[in-house]
Ligand code: IMP
């Protein structure tokens with residue numbers, strides 16, 4: 251726990267950007283009901299802040315996935331460890347993620363969810379690391395920040411389950 255963390259995006263910067271994205275979402279859906287799907291656990295901090303600032307009739311559901319793979323890049327073999335509570339058929343769905351890295355997790359998830367016949371399905375992420383993308387079919391509609399290929403913690407993102415509760419976004423400095 252004595253890692254040194256360098257702040258990449260302050261609490262204020264994140265709050266301002268989340269508000270902007272929420273306003274964009276509210277405009278785009280133009281008063282229509284929106285169903286947010288939060289990807290646990292990393293997406294939970296972002297989802298709460300975002301949801302509070304979206305001005306639409308909003309419903310929420312949660313899903314948890316784990317991806318298996320050696321090393322630091324996920325394999326694309328994804329297991330749903332907690333499924334949604336409610337059907338998404340006919341709904342306008344927005345998936346909320348903490349970070350899109352290789353894109354493997356979301357490429358799989360979007361395929362699974364499309365088979366449940368939502369009216370629409372889009373993606374909103376706090377962070378995007380485009381340099382690491384291997385699945386280019388993952389199209390992200392809303393991105394708060396694009397980040398370099400560094401290991402990020404805070405605002406939901408963990409290192410070995412720690413640091414999720416940091417109010418800012420940071421990187422662990424090499425000691
Ligand atoms: P993907 O399938 O490679 O896109 O994996 C995405 C998942 O890996 C995210 O939802 C995070 O849980 C995790 N992840 C990817 N990059 C980072 C990072 O820099 N810090 C913390 N978690 C990360």
Ligand code: MG
Nearest residue numbers: 290291292348
């Ligand atoms: Mg995650």
